[in-house]
Amino acid sequence: MNIQVKDLYKNFGDFQAIKGVDFSIEEGKLVGLLGPSGGGKTSILRMLAGLEEPSSGQVILNGKVANGLTVQEREIGFVFQNYALFKHMTVFENVAYGLKVKKVDKARIKQRVEELLELMGLAQTINKYPHQLSGGQKQRVAFARALAPKPKLLLLDEPFAAIDAKVRKDLRLWLRNVISEFGITTIFVTHDQDEAIEVADELLIINSGKVEQQGTPWDIYHRPASRFVAEFLGNSNQLISPVTLKGFEILQKYQDGQEWKENSSVFIRPEWIEIRPLDVSYQKNAGETAEVTHVHFRGDAWYIELQLADLKLFTSLSINAPRYQVGDQVNLLIHKLSIFSDVGNEIAGNSLLNVSLSYHI
């Protein structure tokens, strides 16, 4: 299903939840609505479903304005945050519900439900009641129930929020596979960036009722369109007050005495920072001497904090890389930093690095 949203607004009393949202989503895409809690993600999802009426603006599904259509007419599947299973019905009855409503004949219902439950790995639970299931199982039942009537659009509201961390990771990959198998257009809401990046083909970053940016996770991560996106997605070093950094004379443009100019901010991604031995020979002058102040084992990487003059920076280092100790002097090379300001956003490279590097971002 193609989806287009035009100039969407939603007010709850005096509160403006959605303030002019435009986007379009192509058929077959798996799209994540990512943003902080209370930013309006769920409101957008509910308006797509028809569970909420927009205050103004249009929702266009497959080229037709859907504003007047009821929930029942939209042919969508919706998975609720807490699954909303019918607790007095068995797993079979839950999944069969939408098919019974459609008056599919009994034999077909039985076949389709069994097929779906088999696919979800729930064949054993067919006669159980929701309260006898684990969180992950309930989530899969909710998912099967939404998929059973063959919806054209699948909407998931925080699908993994109520599941413990370990199961969540497995479920994400599983969800991705199932969705690509069905080829169904899917939109899910999440506030968890790892989840969004791992699952989605495309992300819509939503903040205080507006779309900040739309794009692939890679694009958004590497070319954030706004300060908010840069701050929200991934961890960054934010330079709170102006500093002089070797190779980044450009920073002076954004400086106003002891402060950055109004609405200017500067971020350095941890992967833009390279730690090298003090006696490095390659492009030594592009780097500066810094001291390791903290080393922390993170399982798959080292988390390292450094002190560069007055500036505290953090980065991570592969566990296979040479180890550094607290107190070590190192040559710190900053490859780029991103600048957001009123006159425009840019990603500035280190001007002392003139040769293409083996290390690419």
Next chain:
Amino acid sequence: MRKLLISATWFLFILIIIFPISFIVTGAFEEGWSGFIEALTRPEALHAMKISLYIVVVVTIFNVGLGILFSLELVRGNWLARWVKPVINAIIDLPFAVSPVIGGFMIILLYGPETVLGIFFASFGVDIVFALPGMILATMFVTFPFVVREVVPVLEEIGEDVEEASRTLGASKWRTFRQVTWPSIQWPVVYGAVLTIARSLGEFGAVLVVSGNIINQTQTVTTLVYQDADYFNVVGANSLALILCLISIVTLLVLDGLKRRQEVLRSEHSSEGSV
């Protein structure tokens, strides 16, 4: 100290429960079994039982129906402004707070023979006050909170998303109510209905005011007991009182059973939430 408290409790228990009940029993059988039967089968007693039965049946049906609709609108209705709901919530409890006698007077003042509404209904040949419709209205007023008070918290607890899930699966509003909402509220509704029955049967003040207590016309069992006692018809009053007493005890036992059942259902629900 403990012994003293226990004996004080027993003393009170005997004084306010055992003693009156044994008094009723001895009073009812003062003239033997035949006197008891005779008291119950007097024409005015049979008529009063019929009126009481009418009131109980009609009021229970109306209050269950209206109570469910009212609860659904109160909890789910989004046309109600946010600040209105607490106000309505408080008004529902009004019959608990206001003396039933005042409720009865309210009906007389609104629907009495000299009022606009009274004249309006009289033009269709329907008398409200000093007739069955007024007694039903008065009893409805007194018992209205029971079903609503039972159903509202359950509706709030189950939340709207199961109903929304049903709608996203294509189900109509009616189907959603029947298959998704009703199974969750059926026991609270039955519980509220039983309370309504018990209270309708025992209601005295409001009914007395509205009915005028006309023998063989607007007399309920409860008001007949009052009249019998007034006329020193000890056997008559006690026999009917004993019957009401027995019905109350049965009702309380049914309530107890339902309450236990509801608690089991609730604990299942909450254990489900904590998984």
